[in-house]
Amino acid sequence: MTFYGRAIALLVDRPELAEVAAYPFGFDVAGAAHGAAVRLASGAPLEAVAGDGTGGTFFVCGGGPVLYASGDGAAGLVAASADEALEMAIGLPGWLGLLHLSPAGAEAGLPAAVTASEEAIRESQPDLDAQRAALRGALGLPVHSPAELFARLHAALLRTEPDHLLLDTAGGRARARLDPHPRTPLRETVLSPGLADLARLRDDTAQWTEVAGDKARRATVLRAAQFDRQEHDLPLLRRLLAAETADAGTSEELRLAAVLVALHGSAEDLPLLRAAHAAPQAVRWGLPEVPEQPGAVVEWARGLDGSYLGEDPAREPELTWIRLARRQGRTELARAALLRILDSAEEAATAEQADLLRVLSVELEALGDLGQAARAQSGHAALVDEPRDRGVACRRLAELQRRTGDLPAAWRTLRPVPEILDTDGSELRWRRLGLGRMVAAEHFELARAAAGAGLAPIALESLAVARELHAGMGKSAQRSLGMLAQETKWAVARLK
Structure with missing residues (x-):
């Protein structure tokens, strides 16, 4: 001690x-x-x-x-x-x-x-x-x-x-x-710096460039503006929307910024709104095409506001605040919230929880917590029934297990994946498509990792399956995996 x-x-x-x-x-x-x-x-x-x-x-x-x-x-x-x-x-x-x-x-x-x-x-x-x-x-x-x-x-x-x-x-x-006392809601914790920034930005335009250029602060200010709407914020919102549009990374605040700007109903904002719709991340976050007529833009924005946004922070999904906490660098805050949700989802263990568990796995992986990401993905894989969905879920679970270093578990998960996918009624077409490439790549990766760890049986068996899948692919897919296949072959050869 x-x-x-x-x-x-x-x-x-x-x-x-x-x-x-x-x-x-x-x-x-x-x-x-x-x-x-x-x-x-x-x-x-x-x-x-x-x-x-x-x-x-x-x-x-x-x-x-x-x-x-x-x-x-x-x-x-x-x-x-x-x-x-x-x-x-x-x-x-x-x-x-x-x-x-x-x-x-x-x-x-x-x-x-x-x-x-x-x-x-x-x-x-x-x-x-x-x-x-x-x-x-x-x-x-x-x-x-x-x-x-x-x-x-x-x-x-x-x-x-x-x-x-x-x-x-x-x-x-x-x-x-240990105690039953209430805690400060996560939304209040992560919104607090945004509300403070928003108050400063309303008084000092000189800070706009700095905040607009900081992805986390920009997202937090936009969330603050969602729940504290003022007419004179339009110039600031335009600056934030332009920055969101120009950012190559995906952000759910793109839709929010576009709606907040569009709700002001200014015809001069149509080019800015159309540029936002044309941004690659617009598809992921459900930003539909902007109407041609300026008069319809406000109704377009009100529809999106009512469906996805609103002015009550308590109605936002908890994952909104978790993602915002992660982008603010509050890793432990995000992790604690995710693990509390994961524990509850595991206890329920119903089919309705399958999508939630998949999302939790992705969020935990984004935090760098591969062990907990694998735990959530394992729960997801256990709840999906369709062969294709189950095969996809197990392939990703095997990848997470491999990356955590649990190679025997990864092989137990990955080994039945081809057989699972063969039963989906698609006449084995998956083997020649992108899914086949992903499954083959994971077999190669696992074989290489097992060779590096001295696990000869896993390395040899995984490589054999990888070669079989690789041989059945189209020429383009074969070439895309050529370097990985060669490196894995050498690694296993050195093991033998």
């Missing part, structure tokens, strides 16, 4: 103090092992520092705050440091029974709740107060009132997500929250 603070070090060095801290105060530095393997979603270091005797464990996260994981699957930050966690355990030995209280109601309910919890402890430990005073003195810990300790506990709990989301290592599911 790394020693986090003077008080913890004293407990480790002095068994007689450690015994009192363990019972009755539920902070046992000798019983720090947690029953189930856990990890932080962020990948930050996690070290068990004490157990509480009920199956719960106190973990120090990255050398800083302390997270408590209960024995029944919940977790949350409880202190800013290991010594503060010890102060809380000694000063509020019944703290787990107080989590339902909020600071707003604690003034009235906390004293009675603390008294009741400590009276229950005194039934077996009548000298509780003397033990507490002696332990605090020996460890050099300050005296804090129950109200102060509770306020610190509650503040820590609200800081748990996104940076300290705890996952079960097996399966990757997120632990439930």
Whole structure:
């Protein structure tokens, strides 16, 4: 164990103090092992520092705050440091029974709740107060009132997500929250900088170029403008729409910017709107052709506004805010939200969840979390029935598994894909089309990766299937995979 603070070090060095801290105060530095393997979603270091005797464990996260994981699957930050966690355990030995209280109601309910919890402890430990005073003195810990300790506990709990989301290592599911208190909605968190930017831009046109040129800030300002519409924003909206149109990357805010401009009903904006419709990303985000007549443009915009946008941020899909958080660089915020949705979708496990799981997989891959992306894709593949859809889903799952380094799992997933696709009633035409090229390419990639890892059976079997598929393709498709096929052949030859 790394020693986090003077008080913890004293407990480790002095068994007689450690015994009192363990019972009755539920902070046992000798019983720090947690029953189930856990990890932080962020990948930050996690070290068990004490157990509480009920199956719960106190973990120090990255050398800083302390997270408590209960024995029944919940977790949350409880202190800013290991010594503060010890102060809380000694000063509020019944703290787990107080989590339902909020600071707003604690003034009235906390004293009675603390008294009741400590009276229950005194039934077996009548000298509780003397033990507490002696332990605090020996460890050099300050005296804090129950109200102060509770306020610190509650503040820590609200800081748990996104940076300290705890996952079960097996399966990757997120632990439930330790307390029932509401959190700030994701939309408010990601919209806040956009609203601030929008207010500044309305007063200072000199900042327009800077914000328009920043993809994340531009998208956030457009979202803010969606929910805070003002007539005099048209010149700013034109600048933002022009920047969205010129951006080669895909962005769902292109449609939003076009609608916000078109709602002003200015005929001079028709060329700008038509340029937006002609942009490559317009097809993906459903920006239909702009009417020829200026008078019809407003109705066109109102239709899109009513169908896809609107002025109530609470009606926007959660994925809108997750994508915006990712583009703002708030990776852990986006990841935590995605994993909460993924856990719920897995629990439902209905056919209606199949598309959602596919989208979650794509979003998690965009965050760089290939393990969780594979988990979501596995759920998607299990819920699709049509042979073609299932084959496509399994091919992508195999790719994700390969990229995470789990080559045996990738081969188990990929091996039946040709047989699955052969049953889709298309007379094996898929083999000569783009899908055939994708399946063959994945077999080549897996064979090459397996050769590099010394997994000869997988490398040889995957290469054999890849060659069979490659031989049945058209000449153009064969040529497009020629270099990959040759490199894989050499890699497997070196293995043999």
